[in-house]
Amino acid sequence: xxxxxxxxxxxxxxxxxxxxxxxxxxxxxxxxxxxxxxxxxxxxxxxxxxxxxxxxxxxxxxxxxxxxxxxxxxxxxxxxxxxxxxxxxxxxxxxxxxxxxxxxxxxxxxxxxxxxxxxxxxxxxxxxxxxxxxxxxxxxxxxxxxxxxxxxxxxxxxxxxxxxxxxxxxxxxxxxxxxxxxxx
Numbered sequence: 293x294x295x296x297x298x299x300x301x302x303x304x305x306x307x308x309x310x311x312x313x314x315x316x317x318x319x320x321x322x323x324x325x326x327x328x329x330x331x332x333x334x335x336x337x338x339x340x341x342x343x344x345x346x347x348x349x350x351x352x353x354x355x356x357x358x359x360x361x362x363x364x365x366x367x368x369x370x371x372x373x374x375x376x377x378x379x380x381x382x383x384x385x386x387x388x389x390x391x392x393x394x395x396x397x398x399x400x401x402x403x404x405x406x407x408x409x410x411x412x413x414x415x416x417x418x419x420x421x422x423x424x425x426x427x428x429x430x431x432x433x434x435x436x437x438x439x440x441x442x443x444x445x446x447x448x449x450x451x452x453x454x455x456x457x458x459x460x461x462x463x464x465x466x467x468x469x470x471x472x473x474x475x476x
Contacts, residue, residue: 298460300429303381304390305463305475307350308433311343312467322469325437333396336435337376340394344379354379358391358425360417375414378425388428391417392475395434400444400472403436407476408451415457433475438466444474452476 311317317339324332337356344354357374375391393410397403411432419427441464452459463475 300390301431301460301463301475304392304429304431304433305465305473307344307347307379308340308392308475309463309465309473310347311340312435312471312473314343317343318468321467321471325469325471330398331396333394336394336396340377344377350381352380352382352384353386353389355389355425358389358421358423360421360427362413362416362418373413373417375417375430384428385426387424387426389425390428391430393430393432395432396436397434398437400436400439400474401447403434404444404448404451404474407432407434407448407474408455408457411452411457411459411476412455431475433473435467435471435473438470438472441466441472444472448474448476 341354341356344351355378357376358378359372359374362371362373376393378389378391380386380389393414395403395406395410397406414430417427417430445462445464448462459476465473467473
């Protein structure tokens with residue numbers, strides 16, 4: 293792990309990382325890699341939702357594709373968006389949720405580029421959803437093939453700076469079967 297910062301980022305990162313420690317997920321990632329499957333982001337979203345539904349020791353509630361209006365002061369043309377995954381931790385206010393946008397690509401550069409594009413979108417969400425849920429924290433999580441940690445972190449920091457996107461740091465972890473996890 294490197295440049296890990298921020299309590300909320302830590303909580304999200306720990307939960308996402310726990311998902312990738314599941315034996316069945318590790319085995320599936322191995323098959324994805326050996327068969328050369330690409331575009332498995334939706335699989336990840338569904339499996340992560342199922343994981344959250346069984347993590348009742350820490351997760352109180354979860355939701356997929358939760359709708360938000362965008363802040364009209366941003367450069368986004370769209371007025372609505374849906375955030376991939378949201379969850380509320382136990383002993384947390386019922387209306388204060390964490391949200392995560394998930395991305396996947398073989399190349400770390402392609403994955404980070406997609407994450408930056410998402411970050412530009414999701415960080416413009418209004419802080420309260422149509423259903424009255426308040427955003428406690430939004431993160432972007434990406435998975436890509438093994439890469440040099442320092443190179444990855446330098447690239448993401450440069451790209452976030454170019455895009456003018458503030459962040460609370462990074463969480464980087466090597467996963468099983470030749471993949472890396474990056475969360476910001």
